[in-house]
Amino acid sequence: MTGAEKTLVPTQFGGPDTEVITLSEATKTYAGGLTALDHASLSIRQGELLAIVGPSGSGKSTLLNLMGTLDRPSSGTVRVLGHDVATLSDRRLSAVRARWIGFVFQQFFLSPHLSALDNVANGLLYHGIGHSNRRERAAEALERVGLGQRLDHRPHELSGGERQRTAIARAVVSRPRIVLADEPTGALDSASGAAVVDLLRELNAQGTTIAVITHDGELAASLPRRVRIRDGRVTEDTGLAGAAPGGLGVGA
Amino acid sequence: MTATEQFARTAPAAPSEKLPSPARLRPRDILAVGLSGLRGRKLRAVLSALGIAIGVAAMVAVVGIGTSSQAQLADQIAKLGTNLLSVGPGSNFAGAEVKLPEDADGMVQRIGPVESATQTGKTSATVRRTDKVDSRITGGIQVLAARDNLLGTVGGKLRSGRFLDPATGRYPGVVLGAKAADRLGVDAPGGQVWLGDQWFTVLGILDPVPLAPELDSSAMVGWEAAKTYLGFDGHPGNVYTRTKESAVEAVRDVLAPTVNPKSPNEVKVSRPSDALAAQLAAKDTFNALLLGLGAVALLVGGVGVANTMVIAVLERRQEIGLRRALGAHRGQIRTQFLTEAVALAGFGGLAGAALGGLATYGYATAKGWPFAIPAGALAAAIAASALVGAVAGLYPAARAARLTPTEALATG
Numbered sequence: 001m002t003g004a005e006k007t008l009v010p011t012q013f014g015g016p017d018t019e020v021i022t023l024s025e026a027t028k029t030y031a032g033g034l035t036a037l038d039h040a041s042l043s044i045r046q047g048e049l050l051a052i053v054g055p056s057g058s059g060k061s062t063l064l065n066l067m068g069t070l071d072r073p074s075s076g077t078v079r080v081l082g083h084d085v086a087t088l089s090d091r092r093l094s095a096v097r098a099r100w101i102g103f104v105f106q107q108f109f110l111s112p113h114l115s116a117l118d119n120v121a122n123g124l125l126y127h128g129i130g131h132s133n134r135r136e137r138a139a140e141a142l143e144r145v146g147l148g149q150r151l152d153h154r155p156h157e158l159s160g161g162e163r164q165r166t167a168i169a170r171a172v173v174s175r176p177r178i179v180l181a182d183e184p185t186g187a188l189d190s191a192s193g194a195a196v197v198d199l200l201r202e203l204n205a206q207g208t209t210i211a212v213i214t215h216d217g218e219l220a221a222s223l224p225r226r227v228r229i230r231d232g233r234v235t236e237d238t239g240l241a242g243a244a245p246g247g248l249g250v251g252a
Numbered sequence: 253m254t255a256t257e258q259f260a261r262t263a264p265a266a267p268s269e270k271l272p273s274p275a276r277l278r279p280r281d282i283l284a285v286g287l288s289g290l291r292g293r294k295l296r297a298v299l300s301a302l303g304i305a306i307g308v309a310a311m312v313a314v315v316g317i318g319t320s321s322q323a324q325l326a327d328q329i330a331k332l333g334t335n336l337l338s339v340g341p342g343s344n345f346a347g348a349e350v351k352l353p354e355d356a357d358g359m360v361q362r363i364g365p366v367e368s369a370t371q372t373g374k375t376s377a378t379v380r381r382t383d384k385v386d387s388r389i390t391g392g393i394q395v396l397a398a399r400d401n402l403l404g405t406v407g408g409k410l411r412s413g414r415f416l417d418p419a420t421g422r423y424p425g426v427v428l429g430a431k432a433a434d435r436l437g438v439d440a441p442g443g444q445v446w447l448g449d450q451w452f453t454v455l456g457i458l459d460p461v462p463l464a465p466e467l468d469s470s471a472m473v474g475w476e477a478a479k480t481y482l483g484f485d486g487h488p489g490n491v492y493t494r495t496k497e498s499a500v501e502a503v504r505d506v507l508a509p510t511v512n513p514k515s516p517n518e519v520k521v522s523r524p525s526d527a528l529a530a531q532l533a534a535k536d537t538f539n540a541l542l543l544g545l546g547a548v549a550l551l552v553g554g555v556g557v558a559n560t561m562v563i564a565v566l567e568r569r570q571e572i573g574l575r576r577a578l579g580a581h582r583g584q585i586r587t588q589f590l591t592e593a594v595a596l597a598g599f600g601g602l603a604g605a606a607l608g609g610l611a612t613y614g615y616a617t618a619k620g621w622p623f624a625i626p627a628g629a630l631a632a633a634i635a636a637s638a639l640v641g642a643v644a645g646l647y648p649a650a651r652a653a654r655l656t657p658t659e660a661l662a663t664g
């Protein structure tokens with residue numbers, strides 16, 4: 001990361017070695033007895049852009065759900081900015097998701113009845129701020145993802161790539177501390193997928209911390225840090241290998 | 253394993269930032285979010301609100317039509333006045349009819365608060381269309397001797413022609429009550445009917461007289477004419493009197509001894525408007541039954557809303573999951589679906605109230621009644637629908653709130 005880019009990291013949130021999300025020995029066993037995540041430990045620092053890779057069924061989505069506090073671990077701990085998720089009430093945890101975490105899903109999950117602008121504005125719905133304020137910020141976010149000309153389009157009037165960029169705008173409109181993307185290019189052709197990846201890089205360059213699950217080895221290889229999962233275990237983490245003790249896991 | 257070593261090295265980070273506090277949705281947003289689910293599912297929303305609408309429409313129409321008909325009765329009573337008293341032969345003397353003194357109306361007129369008094373007397377004559385008709389076929393029409401001020405006192409109206417007056421009252425002329433005219437097939441004055449044993453000219457025809465319905469099936473001839481042509485003995489059977497509104501009860505008490513001092517018990521004094529007032533009261537029981545039916549329809553509508561909401565929660569798990577990912581907590585999901593259920597039922601209630609109002613208006617207009625619906629009933633109907641919606645939405649909303657974000661998002 002260059003010095004110029006570093007200044008774009010919001011300084012009021014603490015330095016780049018702030019741990020945004022930390023998993024320690026996190027295990028997830030589903031009701032059927034299947035252990036989808038097995039003593040996984042992982043730390044994501046502010047400003048990072050990392051890829052999570054691994055074969056289908058290896059536990060990538062499970063890991064992302066735990067990181068995003070959408071689910072709680074069966075054992076081990078998950079911390080968001082140092083706060084142990086297990087100690088938080090549903091209301092608190094929901095506020096953490098609203099303010100600190102943005103999600104991007106493979107299926108976009110856009111509301112077909114709403115314009116791109118209103119879909120993005122919904123990213124701020126649970127912040128308790130006013131409608132016009134939400135729409136203003138949503139317009140800015142759509143501008144950021146290059147859809148400033150598509151504010152009034154409904155999802156069915158957008159291409160797949162534009163839909164995913166709309167979903168990304170919704171994830172970043174609240175300026176979260178981290179964006180978690182689960183196969184954001186999975187439903188896209190390679191060209192629009194590449195555009196989405198470029199967008200994620202750009203957002204990261206502007207200071208957004210991003211973790212992205214991908215099946216695309218080439219894409220993963222091009223990102224600063226890769227975490228590989230197999231059978232619920234973290235088998236490789238390039239960030240750690242290249243990192244100086246206590247140092248940044250980026251720029252390897 | 254490097255990962256484990258890494259975490260062995262670094263102590264768990266202390267919370268570096270204060271937790272964000274949960275935010276409340278603004279009322280406007282709560283409403284917008286609650287209504288958002290109805291968009292794009294308009295047909296289903298309309299259908300499930302229909303049950304509620306029908307129940308409410310039924311209840312509002314029942315109340316409205318009842319109120320309108322009562323308003324009509326009350327209007328009528330007010331117009332007719334409640335100050336008419338009628339004296340007739342006692343009911344236990346069906347055969348041996350009491351003879352009242354010929355000057356009974358004069359005696360009543362002398363009671364202080366009395367404004368007017370009049371009387372009729374039964375004759376033994378029959379009235380027929382022509383002399384060819386058998387005299388035993390009377391059509392239930394009685395021939396009465398009547399004073400010329402009868403119509404004004406009982407508040408009757410002429411449909412056509414004119415009433416008896418001092419001049420015509422001496423000659424063979426007759427005024428027919430509404431039913432009597434029908435039965436004789438007379439629809440306009442000017443013709444003749446066979447009355448007693450000679451032709452009488454029809455002078456006028458009356459509208460129905462609500463306060464003296466016995467006149468409807470009567471043929472009225474002048475007091476003097478009845479004596480001259482029909483052998484009438486001059487003794488009245490009924491005396492009618494209008495009194496000052498404030499003195500009705502007082503006059504009522506002295507009426508019997510006045511007209512029949514020898515045996516006041518043998519005459520019956522009544523206040524004809526009481527019969528109409530009794531009708532007013534009787535409508536209530538009818539209302540209760542139909543209202544109950546409307547309430548059942550409303551409850552069935554509530555079951556429909558509950559059903560729709562259960563399906564909505566099943567179908568919209570991904571939306572729920574997304575909202576949870578965007579930061580909605582359980583309470584906000586519950587509120588959303590409750591709002592939706594209340595809105596659904598509330599719309600049904602509004603539509604039903606409008607429908608019921610329209611039905612009432614149509615019915616009242618067709619009947620020539622005034623249009624009246626108590627605003628309280630409308631408000632209560634809409635509030636009841638909203639309440640039904642809230643109860644119907646309780647379980648589906650709880651189910652929606654119980655889903656964990658991952659469960660909700662996982663459903664393909």
Ligand SMILES: Nc1ncnc2c1ncn2[C@@H]1O[C@H](COP(=O)(O)OP(=O)(O)OP(=O)(O)O)[C@@H](O)[C@H]1O
Binds near residue numbers: 054063
């Ligand atoms: N809710 C659940 N209940 C039971 N088992 C589950 C559940 N969710 C996931 N699993 C199982 O856990 C394992 C890991 O699932 P996960 O979705 O995390 O895999 P993934 O790495 O994201 O796979 P893919 O690349 O196909 O998305 C799989 O074997 C899956 O079948």
Ligand SMILES: [Mg+2]
Binds near residue numbers: 060061062182
């Ligand atoms: Mg997955």
